[in-house]
Amino acid sequence: MISARLLRGAAGVAGFLVAGELLIRFALPEGVEFPPPSTVLPEAGRLLVNGEFLQGVVTTMANWAAGLLLAIAVGVPAGVLLGAVPPVERALRPILEFLRPIPSVAIIPLAILLIASDSLMKITVTAYACLWPVLINTLYGMRDVDPIAKDSLRSFGFGPLAVLWRVSVPASAPFMAAGIRIASGVALILAVSAELFAGGTAGIGVFVIKAGSVLRLDLIVAATLWAGVLGLLVNLALVAVERRVFHWHRARTGEAV
Amino acid sequence: MLEISNLTHVYGSGPTAHRAIDGLDLSVAEGELLSVVGPSGCGKSTLIRCIAGLIRPTGGEIRIAGTPVRDTPDNLAVVFQDYSRSLFPWMSVADNVALPLRRRNMDKARRRAAAQEALESVGLAAAGKKYPFQLSGGMQQRVAIARALAYRPSLMLMDEPFGSVDAQTREDLEDLVLQVRGHHRMTIVLITHDIDESVYVGDRVVVLSKAPAHVVGDLKVDLPAPRDQITTREHPDFVHLRAEVGRLVRGVEAAAS
Numbered sequence: 001m002i003s004a005r006l007l008r009g010a011a012g013v014a015g016f017l018v019a020g021e022l023l024i025r026f027a028l029p030e031g032v033e034f035p036p037p038s039t040v041l042p043e044a045g046r047l048l049v050n051g052e053f054l055q056g057v058v059t060t061m062a063n064w065a066a067g068l069l070l071a072i073a074v075g076v077p078a079g080v081l082l083g084a085v086p087p088v089e090r091a092l093r094p095i096l097e098f099l100r101p102i103p104s105v106a107i108i109p110l111a112i113l114l115i116a117s118d119s120l121m122k123i124t125v126t127a128y129a130c131l132w133p134v135l136i137n138t139l140y141g142m143r144d145v146d147p148i149a150k151d152s153l154r155s156f157g158f159g160p161l162a163v164l165w166r167v168s169v170p171a172s173a174p175f176m177a178a179g180i181r182i183a184s185g186v187a188l189i190l191a192v193s194a195e196l197f198a199g200g201t202a203g204i205g206v207f208v209i210k211a212g213s214v215l216r217l218d219l220i221v222a223a224t225l226w227a228g229v230l231g232l233l234v235n236l237a238l239v240a241v242e243r244r245v246f247h248w249h250r251a252r253t254g255e256a257v
Numbered sequence: 258m259l260e261i262s263n264l265t266h267v268y269g270s271g272p273t274a275h276r277a278i279d280g281l282d283l284s285v286a287e288g289e290l291l292s293v294v295g296p297s298g299c300g301k302s303t304l305i306r307c308i309a310g311l312i313r314p315t316g317g318e319i320r321i322a323g324t325p326v327r328d329t330p331d332n333l334a335v336v337f338q339d340y341s342r343s344l345f346p347w348m349s350v351a352d353n354v355a356l357p358l359r360r361r362n363m364d365k366a367r368r369r370a371a372a373q374e375a376l377e378s379v380g381l382a383a384a385g386k387k388y389p390f391q392l393s394g395g396m397q398q399r400v401a402i403a404r405a406l407a408y409r410p411s412l413m414l415m416d417e418p419f420g421s422v423d424a425q426t427r428e429d430l431e432d433l434v435l436q437v438r439g440h441h442r443m444t445i446v447l448i449t450h451d452i453d454e455s456v457y458v459g460d461r462v463v464v465l466s467k468a469p470a471h472v473v474g475d476l477k478v479d480l481p482a483p484r485d486q487i488t489t490r491e492h493p494d495f496v497h498l499r500a501e502v503g504r505l506v507r508g509v510e511a512a513a514s
Contacts (some may be wrong), residue, residue, distance in 0.1 A: 148342040155309045156357035156408060157331035166356065170347045248346045248388050 017041075035218035044222040052207065053223065059202040061230070063119060064191040067126025068184055074127070075134030075183075076176055082135075083142020083172070084164055100136070104129030104190055108197045118201075122194040129190040130183035137179025141172025174242070174249040181238040188231045258322060258444045259285040259308070259412060265316035265469075266303050277303040278314070279469030290438055290445045292455035292478075294502060295465030301448045304470065305416045308446070309335050321412060330412075331360060334405035338417040340397040344389040344404075351376065351385035354404045361408070375407035376400070378440065379433060395426035402433065406441060415447040419454070428486050431458050435484055452506060456480075456498045457489060464505040474505040 017037045024036040035043075047053045082089040108125050115121035145168045153163050195205025204227050211219035243250065264281040267274050277300035285291045295301050307314045308321075310329040319326040321333065334357070337343040344353050354372035363371065376385055379399040389397050398418060405413050415434070419427040435458060438445055449455050455462045456478055464474035480494055489495055 146342045148337055148339055149345060151306075151311050152335070152337060152343040152345075153357070154311060154329050155333070155335040155414075157329045157333075157360050158357075167345065170345070173347070246347075248390060 033217060035221055039218050040221045040225065043218045044225050047219075047222055047226060052202070053204075053226075055202045056204050056207040056223075057226070057230070059119075059200075059206075060188075060191050060195065060204045060227075063122045063126060063194075063203070064184075064187045066123045067191060068130050068180070068187045070123065070127035071130030071134050071183055071187075072180060075131045075179070076138050079135045079138025079176070080142060080164070080169060080172075083139050083145075084168065089139070096135075100132050104132075104186070105193050108190075108194055111194075112198050118198065121198065122191060122200070122203075125194050126187050126190040129186045133182040133186060134176070134179045137175045137182070138172060141175025142168055144175065145171045174246040177238070177242045177246060181235065181242065184234050184238060185231055188227065188234070192227060258287040258289070259283075259446070260320040261308070261317070263317040264304070264307060264314055264319065266300070266307060266312070266314045276469040278307070279471055281317070281465075281471050283463060283472060285444055285446060288442060288444055290434075290447065290458060290460045292459030292462045293446060293448045293465060294450065294452060294455040294462060294506060295470060296467050296506060297450050298468060299465050300468045300470035301450075301465060302416055304465075305335065305414050305446070305448055308412075309333060309414055311335075332411045334408045334410040334413050336398075336401050336405050336413065336415040336418045338420045340394065340401045340421070341389070343401055344397060346389055348388075349385065350381070350387050350389060350392070350400050353389065353400060354385075354407050357404060357408045371407050372403075375403040378406060378437065379403045393426075395422045395430065398422060398426075398430060399433065402430075402437070406437060409441070409443075411443055413443055413445045415445065417448055417450065420450075427454075432486065434458055452502050453490070453499055456495060456502060457484065457486075462498070462502050464502060473508070474502070476501060 021036045021038055024034050028034060082092065104125065107128060111121045111125045111128075115124055149167050149171060150163050153167050158166070192203070192205040192208075195203040196209060199209060200206050204223055208220050208223050211217075211223065261281060261283040264278055264283075265276075266278045267276050269275060281304065293301060293304070303312070306312045308319055308326065310326050310333075321330050324330070345356070348356065351369065351372050354375055355368040358368040358371055361368075373382070373385060376382055379402055381396060381399050381403065384392060384396065384400070389400065392400065398421075402418070418434075419430050422430065431454060434445070434447070447455075447458060459478050461478060462474075462476045463472055464476075465471070466473045476498060478498060480489055480492060480498075
């Protein structure tokens with residue numbers, strides 16, 4: 001079953017590469033240069049032993065992780081608080097609704113001007129963008145907590161804080177996890193975008209800018225490819241963790257395995 | 258044990274206000290198993306929630322063992338109808354049963370032992386490591402009953418506890434309640450809309466009117482012990498009592514229409 005799915009996925013990827021190769025070699029109009037898969041893939045392979053690129057990956061992922069963790073550290077407690085105290089939520093709702101739709105990338109130029117430290121700036125914009133999915137999902141989870149579950153614990157004489165900690169937080173944990181998974185993708189976008197805007201000494205985005213300045217399209221595409229692979233791997237890992245930790249949630253909501 | 262005097266509860270206010278309970282008087286003796294029966298929507302659940310301290314009644318007074326109910330009393334346990342919502346899906350069955358014992362100043366080993374003992378007394382000795390979603394509905398409700406038993410309350414409230422299980426399971430659970438109160442010395446108030454059930458398990462049956470609820474009938478059930486599903490239900494006294502309770506409930510319904 002799993003192997004059949006893998007096989008089909010591999011066939012899809014292979015077909016895509018072949019089609020891309022053919023399209024680029026024979027269908028691209030004169031004067032348009034784009035590196036075909038047969039150039040990009042070997043180049044992507046060579047990047048694995050390219051010290052500058054690897055350093056860039058480490059830097060980008062470090063900013064990614066720091067931004068995501070910061071967003072979790074702020075977003076989860078804030079979401080729990082807003083979910084637990086509806087008047088606070090109602091008071092802050094308009095501000096949230098205003099800030100949330102602002103494309104996070106748009107705050108990068110502002111952050112560059114405001115925050116002198118380069119890596120702190122990148123971490124800050126990443127954290128800002130991640131905050132929304134984490135916060136909003138936590139909030140939804142808190143709102144979704146079954147009142148009967150809360151009453152059950154209350155009826156044994158537990159106070160509001162105990163009910164919050166022992167019922168509301170674990171009950172909304174699957175939502176927090178989903179928010180964190182969504183944020184992890186957003187974090188990668190912002191971590192790389194900030195590098196594209198601000199440059200810096202190392203990073204996947206920095207590497208791409210440098211490759212662009214010497215017109216190495218193959219390097220740009222190869223580096224971008226690895227950024228995509230990183231995003232995919234992070235997502236797969238988080239889905240696996242969610243399935244393991246929140247098996248009870250999947251069983252309850254009847255979501256297909 | 259339980260004294261309710263002139264209990265009144267009104268939801269909301271103004272023209273949309275709903276008067277659920279109006280001037281209800283009721284007293285339950287120590288060790289008694291009282292069935293409360295009434296038409297659906299008559300305020301039975303409101304009564305339970307007031308006794309459990311989950312909502313504050315708008316009028317009247319409730320005393321448990323002489324103490325007026327203010328917040329949730331700590332010598333009381335509630336078994337809700339909807340076991341799937343009242344059990345905590347993220348915890349194993351044993352952890353579900355042991356959780357309320359944190360209020361009892363017991364260390365972890367003692368909590369575990371007490372939970373295991375309670376699970377054994379409801380016939381689920383081997384289910385401790387499972388999760389609620391892995392059990393059938395009837396078994397989940399047994400877990401909820403075990404959770405209440407482990408807590409060793411002096412008053413156990415059951416809010417239509419067998420309303421969501423099939424007929425066979427329902428009979429098993431009725432017998433479980435009879436067996437349990439033989440072993441544990443506690444007062445039980447069982448809410449039901451099933452007339453036969455109210456007579457079969459009760460020492461006494463109280464019939465409530467349609468909302469706003471007040472007591473319209475109070476019958477002593479004097480059936481030979483031990484009760485069992487076949488012989489008790491064919492006993493002339495049982496047949497007579499169920500008819501009498503039925504007439505009272507019907508009368509309530511007829512008067513309302």
